[in-house]
Amino acid sequence: MADVGSGAGLPGVVWALARPDLRVTLIEPLLRRANFLTQAVENLGIADRVSVLRGRGEEVKAVWGTFDVVTARAVAPLGKLLGWTIPLLREGGRLVTLKGQSAAEEIESASAEITHFRLTDVRVVQVGSPWVEPATTVVTAHLGAAQ
Structure with a gap:
């Protein structure tokens, strides 16, 4: 699952917390928000199944x-x-x-x-x-x- 424009983590982080069976990729173009998301994911202990990609949906061609x-x-x-x-x-x-x-x-x-x-x-x-x-x-x- 990918969440485009994750911002403060809605709805991507909520999905990850509610559904431990999901692998979630949070896609966020703004550095400050991407850094926040990375820290939040680590603090919530979900970094093993939630990743943060900095970029816009149309730019992250690798995924x-x-x-x-x-x-x-x-x-x-x-x-x-x-x-x-x-x-x-x-x-x-x-x-x-x-x-x-x-x-x-x-x-x-x-x-x-x-x-x-x-x-x-x-x-x-x-x-x-x-x-x-x-x-x-x-x-x-x-x-x-x-x-």
């Missing part, structure tokens, strides 16, 4: 096509975000982006990019309700053939 799941939260509008995240996915992988109330409009605006990157099963999902209000809006998609 392109290697992830089953790529997440991103509050990074960019969907059309732009796809160019930074989709290259990281392996065929059949899943993109999970935390979005706001404009998620459906972002999907519509990004229709050309969705087609270009061969995304299927693109959906808006509300998660967390009734425990969290307002619910979190998530856009999910698969790379390649529908699952």
Whole structure:
């Protein structure tokens, strides 16, 4: 799993803590934040399964096509975000982006990019309700053939 634009570690570090079976790569372009993430991962004792890469998703070509799941939260509008995240996915992988109330409009605006990157099963999902209000809006998609 890769988390693009990890910032303070959300959601990547949370996933790593909640799911000890996952290997997580946190991708963060800003030096200060990447250093923070490295220290946090060490302090939390999860450095054996969580790595930090400094760079942008579209720049870390060494890991392109290697992830089953790529997440991103509050990074960019969907059309732009796809160019930074989709290259990281392996065929059949899943993109999970935390979005706001404009998620459906972002999907519509990004229709050309969705087609270009061969995304299927693109959906808006509300998660967390009734425990969290307002619910979190998530856009999910698969790379390649529908699952």
